Amino acid sequence: MSYFRTTETGSPDPAAPGPRHRWDVVTAVAGALFVLTVAAIGWVLEYEDGEMSGDLHVDFPPLHADWLPHVGPGSPAACTVAVLTVVYGPRVADRTPWRGLLPLTWLAAMAWTWSLALVDGWRRGVAEQLTNKYEYLHEMDRFADVGTALRGFTQHILKAAPDNWAVHVAGHPPGAVLTFVALDRVGLGGGTWAAVWCITAGSSAAVAVLLAVRALSGESVARRAAPFVALAPAAVWVGVSADGYFAAVAAWGVTLLALAATRTVRYPTAAALASGLLLGLVVYLSYGLTLMAIPAVAVLLITRAWRPLPPVLVGALTVAAVFTLAGFYWWEAYVLLVERYYEGVGGVRPFSYWVWGNLANVVISGGLAALAGTRRAAVGTVAAGRRWWSRENPAASASGSTDGLVLLVLAVVLAIAVADLSGMSKAETARIWLPFTVWLLPAAALLPAVAHRYWLSGQAALALAINHLLLTSW
Template identity: 50%
Template sequence: MRRGWTPRVPELIGAVLAAVLVVAAVVVAQRRNEVVTPLLDGMGFTFDDFAALAPLFGQWGAHVGPGTPVAVVVGVLVVIAGPSVASRLSWWPLMASVWAASLVWIVGLAAVDGWQRGFVDRLTSRDEYLSEVGGIDDIGAMLRGFSDRIVDGQADSWATHVSGHPPGAILTFVWLDRLGLGGGAAAAWLCVIVGSSAAVATAVAVAALVGRDRARRLVPFAVIAPSAIWIGVSADGFFTGVSAWGVALLAVAATGRRPRHDVAGVAAGVLLGFAVYLNYGLTLMALPAVAVLIASRRVRPLIPAVGGALVVAAIFTASGFWWFDGYVAVQERYWQGIASARPFQYWSWANIAALVCAVGLAVPAALSRVVSLPRLRRAEPVTLLVAAALLAVAFADLSRLSKAETERIWLPFQVWLTVATVSIGDRSVRFWLSAQVALALAINHLTYTNW
């Protein structure tokens, strides 16, 4: 076989095991009337209401759209030319190319469902953020009363996605609207532009910790990850970009020279602090952040980073929103809705199957070469980053506050799992890139995802 198309046996074993998990989740879901529906008796829901495509959130339906040729062309180009371009192009032009290619890939996949349905209208439903933007005239009053409107059943309860997140999420779209960029198209562009930059952020972080040569191996996989399906378009794509740059700037701060690394440290803290006010679950981004500090063997960047994060927390607190009040209320709201119709007996492991669909088979193929006790003992940076992402996923799963939709909800962790692909060598790189592209195209053309 040609160089680049010969997978190693351990890689195949990891990918096959992951695929078996996905198939098992699909089979169990398809037998829902026998296996799962009895668990929902008396709740007023059926398994089909929210998981017809389980373990993914969506429904079956083969289709093509205006984004089909765009996605196919980008995918083919990355498989054929991605590794060589990544190895030869100068670093910063490469990073610009990564951002552009990732953006086109995301938009192309979104437009497979049609431009209006797949892109413009994604954030405009009654459950989404934009449904509440028009009713916010006083930001200060909104922040002071935010937690009081989280629990459902009130006349002024927030829409589902607004209630499920701290106020930084809705504020982002309010600010966008105040800038004259209201509506679904502008909101979607914000999410995909920031979300696509996560591919650059992960490469920058890896380059800072282990050098640009190894980071170049990550680049094609960062561009073409199947998780692009859910970055375009969901607000979690925006959350992903913000948190990814927080970790990346911390890596720069931990490996750079003063005073530049102090500035990067403060910026990292501000972004990671703001991320916690975008999504309660992003407190778990502390794990990749700690991994960066351990890998760099430097603690000092923690000081400016914590300072930056505390500034963000102080602003929100002084404005009237106490994060812990929101967190307590959101747990009550969570169990008022469809969470009660999602049995943990299934989703505790089907969540991981959904995660596999989002990160692609290349990640489990690479894990055996990256995550091992000897590598952990040596505090190898790539191993620490991937292990931290895995630990974050484990905590999120066991919290019982992530049941289904993890292909979207866990996007901020997925980009750090993709870092594992730096271990995929020249011998098999194109094989696994093609597997990533094929999976993403299959999901987007055989199903209608809800995001």
């Protein structure tokens, strides 16, 4: 591993070792104390005399989980993947040819996600995760006629409506459930195949993130990020939840836009069109992922490239047109969703707690390394912004500058803040932050390379502790 105090352009390299490293540790300690404080307050609010009596509606605040220390068939594999990534990950990421590093990172992310899921056993951890009464597969029989189901979709969103949809179907646009309908139609029906799809697609976000970081900040920065995106605490919720799949669709949409904007792909117009299709699709997978427009616009601003915008808009509007012509009206459904939201726990859970509980969930799913890296990005934002304003190109991959990554992370933090303050996330849990936290993980590349193994150890320990001490759900 090579260590530099400056980039090739002479700009400071936040990943170089130096006295500021102590602030990384301070940030991590502060983050841990923040999560513990939020958890303690949540415990007091939710429990009285040992009985659940509060309005938070989670058993182990701020996580939707139960205290259940256990081991499972995935435990040895998870520990093995963690040790191998911590010990060899940084060196392998530095020395493996780029074309080989991408599939290797995907395989590592899949191995990590699968092994964590199997800590809970095959049935409980994988096959039955998406088959309960709250999930998409519960409503599969009602989509025998897709056209009719789409035209009548909004009529079943409200709780008071006849035959109201299961919670997750009601809480999302129909693109989410139609994904599993499509799998069923090609012979991949049932909970097992749904889980395989979510894990395989969700773990591919690691590759998307690396490609985007390389396009915006250069290959050396992407290589430093690789072990962190592979060994993410967020994998606890990628295996298994549909939000892992949503995260991947959003990540590939942003990445294709970055490749088109930096013209680091053979056919940039086609990449921009594909980006628009994916970013359009993600809006029909989850209402809240309209906020992915913030990092998408940030990519265009960072690169000062507006040529991809028309094909992106064509792609996104094409998806919207298809759903609208099929009889599903997004805005009408969203208005009904807000009403349904406040009919359920969304109308009970106190915003005063969840505005902090949401952030604690982001810290948990991203890990303390991502938090410390995000602090470095925040510190470097002003300098990166000045260089951008002075028309130095922070996205030039040849420069090795971290500015592109710094500004992208800032945009993702802004998206998280908007989601948190909207009040529409307080009835949710850690899984909904996956599309955003996958973009905080590469911020760990800004940490001193000499300390990467220590930070990776912390990431792995957090995920292993969650999956072995708690039974996560939702």
